[in-house]
Amino acid sequence: MRPARVALLALAISTPGFALAEEGAKPDPTYLPELLAAARNRSLSEDRSWLRLGHWRKRLLGGWESEADGPGLFLSPQGKRDPAAELEATLNGFFAEGDGAPVGPKLGDPSLEHPQCRFPARFAWLAATLRIDLARLPPRSCPRFEAFWRRVSARSATLVFSSYYLNNPASAFGHIFLRLGKEELASGGERLDLIDQAVDFAAVTNTSNAILYAFEGLFGFFRGEFSARPYFYKVREYADYESRDLWEYELSLDERQLAMLVGHLWELGQTWFDYYYVTENCSYHVLGALEAADSNLELLSHLGPATLPADSVKALFANPGLVRAVRFRASARTQLAARTAGLSGTDLDAVQRLAEGRDSAALDATSTPERVRVIDAALDLVDVRHGRDIVTGADPAADVLRQRLLEKRSAIGVPSPPLVIPPPSAGGPERGHGSMRFGLGAMTSREEGSALLVEGRLALHDLADPPAGFSPRTQIEFFKLRLSVADRRRALRLEEASVVEVTSLNPIERFERRISWKLRVGATRVVDDGCHGCVAGMLAVGGGPGIVSAGGAFSAALTADAELLAAPELSGLSGSGVRPGVGPGVLLRLLGTDRVALVGTGSWRWLPLASPRMSYELSVEARVHLGAISVAARWRKAPRAEDVGLVLLIYRG
Amino acid sequence: MRRARWMVIAFILSAGIARADENPAAHGKSTYGLAGCGLGSMIFGDQKGWIQVLAATTNGTFGTQTFGISSGTSNCVESSGTQGARTFIEGNREALAKDAARGSGETIITLSAVAGCKDARAVGAVLQKRFAQLFPGEKTPVDQVSQNVIKELRSNSSLACGKIG
Numbered sequence A: 001m002r003p004a005r006v007a008l009l010a011l012a013i014s015t016p017g018f019a020l021a022e023e024g025a026k027p028d029p030t031y032l033p034e035l036l037a038a039a040r041n042r043s044l045s046e047d048r049s050w051l052r053l054g055h056w057r058k059r060l061l062g063g064w065e066s067e068a069d070g071p072g073l074f075l076s077p078q079g080k081r082d083p084a085a086e087l088e089a090t091l092n093g094f095f096a097e098g099d100g101a102p103v104g105p106k107l108g109d110p111s112l113e114h115p116q117c118r119f120p121a122r123f124a125w126l127a128a129t130l131r132i133d134l135a136r137l138p139p140r141s142c143p144r145f146e147a148f149w150r151r152v153s154a155r156s157a158t159l160v161f162s163s164y165y166l167n168n169p170a171s172a173f174g175h176i177f178l179r180l181g182k183e184e185l186a187s188g189g190e191r192l193d194l195i196d197q198a199v200d201f202a203a204v205t206n207t208s209n210a211i212l213y214a215f216e217g218l219f220g221f222f223r224g225e226f227s228a229r230p231y232f233y234k235v236r237e238y239a240d241y242e243s244r245d246l247w248e249y250e251l252s253l254d255e256r257q258l259a260m261l262v263g264h265l266w267e268l269g270q271t272w273f274d275y276y277y278v279t280e281n282c283s284y285h286v287l288g289a290l291e292a293a294d295s296n297l298e299l300l301s302h303l304g305p306a307t308l309p310a311d312s313v314k315a316l317f318a319n320p321g322l323v324r325a326v327r328f329r330a331s332a333r334t335q336l337a338a339r340t341a342g343l344s345g346t347d348l349d350a351v352q353r354l355a356e357g358r359d360s361a362a363l364d365a366t367s368t369p370e371r372v373r374v375i376d377a378a379l380d381l382v383d384v385r386h387g388r389d390i391v392t393g394a395d396p397a398a399d400v401l402r403q404r405l406l407e408k409r410s411a412i413g414v415p416s417p418p419l420v421i422p423p424p425s426a427g428g429p430e431r432g433h434g435s436m437r438f439g440l441g442a443m444t445s446r447e448e449g450s451a452l453l454v455e456g457r458l459a460l461h462d463l464a465d466p467p468a469g470f471s472p473r474t475q476i477e478f479f480k481l482r483l484s485v486a487d488r489r490r491a492l493r494l495e496e497a498s499v500v501e502v503t504s505l506n507p508i509e510r511f512e513r514r515i516s517w518k519l520r521v522g523a524t525r526v527v528d529d530g531c532h533g534c535v536a537g538m539l540a541v542g543g544g545p546g547i548v549s550a551g552g553a554f555s556a557a558l559t560a561d562a563e564l565l566a567a568p569e570l571s572g573l574s575g576s577g578v579r580p581g582v583g584p585g586v587l588l589r590l591l592g593t594d595r596v597a598l599v600g601t602g603s604w605r606w607l608p609l610a611s612p613r614m615s616y617e618l619s620v621e622a623r624v625h626l627g628a629i630s631v632a633a634r635w636r637k638a639p640r641a642e643d644v645g646l647v648l649l650i651y652r653g
Numbered sequence B: 001m002r003r004a005r006w007m008v009i010a011f012i013l014s015a016g017i018a019r020a021d022e023n024p025a026a027h028g029k030s031t032y033g034l035a036g037c038g039l040g041s042m043i044f045g046d047q048k049g050w051i052q053v054l055a056a057t058t059n060g061t062f063g064t065q066t067f068g069i070s071s072g073t074s075n076c077v078e079s080s081g082t083q084g085a086r087t088f089i090e091g092n093r094e095a096l097a098k099d100a101a102r103g104s105g106e107t108i109i110t111l112s113a114v115a116g117c118k119d120a121r122a123v124g125a126v127l128q129k130r131f132a133q134l135f136p137g138e139k140t141p142v143d144q145v146s147q148n149v150i151k152e153l154r155s156n157s158s159l160a161c162g163k164i165g
Helices: A031-041 A048-053 A083-094 A120-129 A143-152 A210-218 A231-241 A255-268 A282-293 A309-317 A332-341 A345-355 A368-392 A396-412 B039-044 B049-059 B063-067 B081-091 B093-102 B106-115 B120-129 B142-155
Strands: A056-058 A064-066 A156-162 A175-181 A197-204 A222-230 A246-251 A273-275 A323-329 A436-445 A449-461 A474-486 A492-504 A516-525 A535-544 A546-549 A554-566 A578-592 A596-606 A614-626 A629-638 A641-652
Touching (some): A031 A083, A048 A120, A120 A255, A143 A222, A143 A255, A156 A231, A156 A282, A156 A309, A175 A231, A175 A255, A175 A282, A175 A309, A197 A231, A197 A273, A222 A231, A222 A255, A231 A368, A231 B081, A231 B093, A282 A309, A332 A368, A345 A368, A368 A396, A396 B093, A554 A596, B081 B093, B081 B106, B081 B142, B093 B106, B093 B142, B106 B142
Antiparallel strands (some): A056 A064, A156 A175, A156 A246, A197 A222, A436 A449, A436 A641, A449 A474, A492 A516, A516 A535, A535 A554, A546 A554, A596 A614, A614 A629, A629 A641
């Protein structure tokens, strides 16, 4: 079968008077050796653009290795480790005969395509760099790439950051993807972003078991693949269904860079990368694709050992002028807050009544604009409360409620004015502190005397860290370690270690009564009479009502906690080394502008069938933020410990 | 540098290429059910829509087949025309219903552009007025909703929705 008559292809026009060969023209086989020699003479296989197109990175012991783990990105069997062999195979491939377009049931097999069509970005780059004479190497028609090109119709590229979502471990640090903008405007001048294509790199997972997920995700057992879908799916999923604000960073790429990006994303669509939750994740490979599209960009070099979505946003800003516009798309919950912000107490009563399926007599007496505002807010409230259940069909009653309210609203027959929501004053992730944190300090305790403190954290944010760019409601920390060297003992010892520590403060408000909760997995030094200062493995959870007021300036939570400690020396349950404990916990936090934070916690534990039978711990930490560093003062009291410490904290990207 | 001059990338489009939605074979109509081009109908079929979308995006069950960049199963132009409108309505069902009840909003503006309607405000007014008939609730299959809406936009000549003729 013949492909479409003239196909679209990236053409690098190497001479002013270039000539495009006739349709169906054959490549000139004598031209291939010339090109191979030229590529060799210029050491093109070590050119940084070429290395980026193949995602080759220097190996520790010399040589190269591509991060791509699927075979689809290579024409040479040695391609993964040999950029030069791959370059020769690519040039060879460009001269291949035959139609080569997969059809019918093999449509989904890109390896059957002609190499020019599989690697349009390589073709464009080589044609430009080697000034390929397109009369002697005629570009082919590539119907499938062309269809992709038209579907995308990219006139802009935007990096989208989807905010932190604690209810899904995969998204606890946020998510990053690309929106390839068509830059179409409606007749009224509004942006039509919803019909743009979103391209993201995501793990193809096969488990919903959180522990298995964490394990497989951390150690690269999942495959990560690039995929494209209309942006509206992303908006519905993230902004509506998961209620996550979206931050959009439009990049100043020129036409050539955009074409390279689209061409290269097409190339990446054929392969997969082993997915590592912490390092080679969504952010990493999206940035890698951007670097391949524009070899002047420096993005990956700005990332730390852990690649977090927020850090990849900061990496954009490390390239001056790269971000040309920042936009904010409000989540369902943010929209609800905006709709209720200006309503009076009686209006809010009416919103509540409507959202609970009751009628509001007072509402019928009010003016039309007021009724519109109240019902519009009630609709958003129903969606925030029941959106999931309505969509999954899990709650037919909520569906009936929503439908009644929608019909009530439509019967008013007046359009709602547009809802304009400014970005939150805390700013986007680009304003956030560096996600890694190192600390050096000293403490003095009654039991141990003075000691040196060393601590580190891989990611991301706790309740006393600088608040700009983060949600005031969320603590999420990954791999935290605190060590001490006591003056008397001269031995390094572990104070605290966390694999993960999460706190989600959810204010009990008029419309939403979600509980605050916390989770910690790690190890801690036991500071009561359960053992002589042994280190115990720890699993702790807690939940209860919370308050977040004045934009986060004052927060508090009262929780019912349960924890499990385990250590060989511990006098735990019936003399075993396992010690469960339950009891209340309290958390208070004050923020004074962006500069000062004060966090206090307290807990009391009943320890059934263990010795001792109870334990407690109180702590207060004050932090002063001075740009990239902070100073922390801490005090702690427990049955067998009372200490104060002063630590200098340094935040790094 | 002369680079800028000779690194121009030209993309040549031919008038000879059939529009994807006019050429069933080009997008495997027989293979992918109702619409061929309809990402929406591929995913949704007669299922509950969002769950499938979420499955597609969050755990990738459908992701590789449906949204693969080079696997060729969704390479139609979805941003305009009847198929585009259908895909859009089905993928935005809940949000569009809410905007329709309110008579305005982003999904109405976008749908109007996809369907080529003259004035999104007029579309909003019509969808609002006919809301109860067009969006009878979640019990109604999603393709019924998209059919309702497209039929309404077509039959109301004052809306002049030129791309879904």
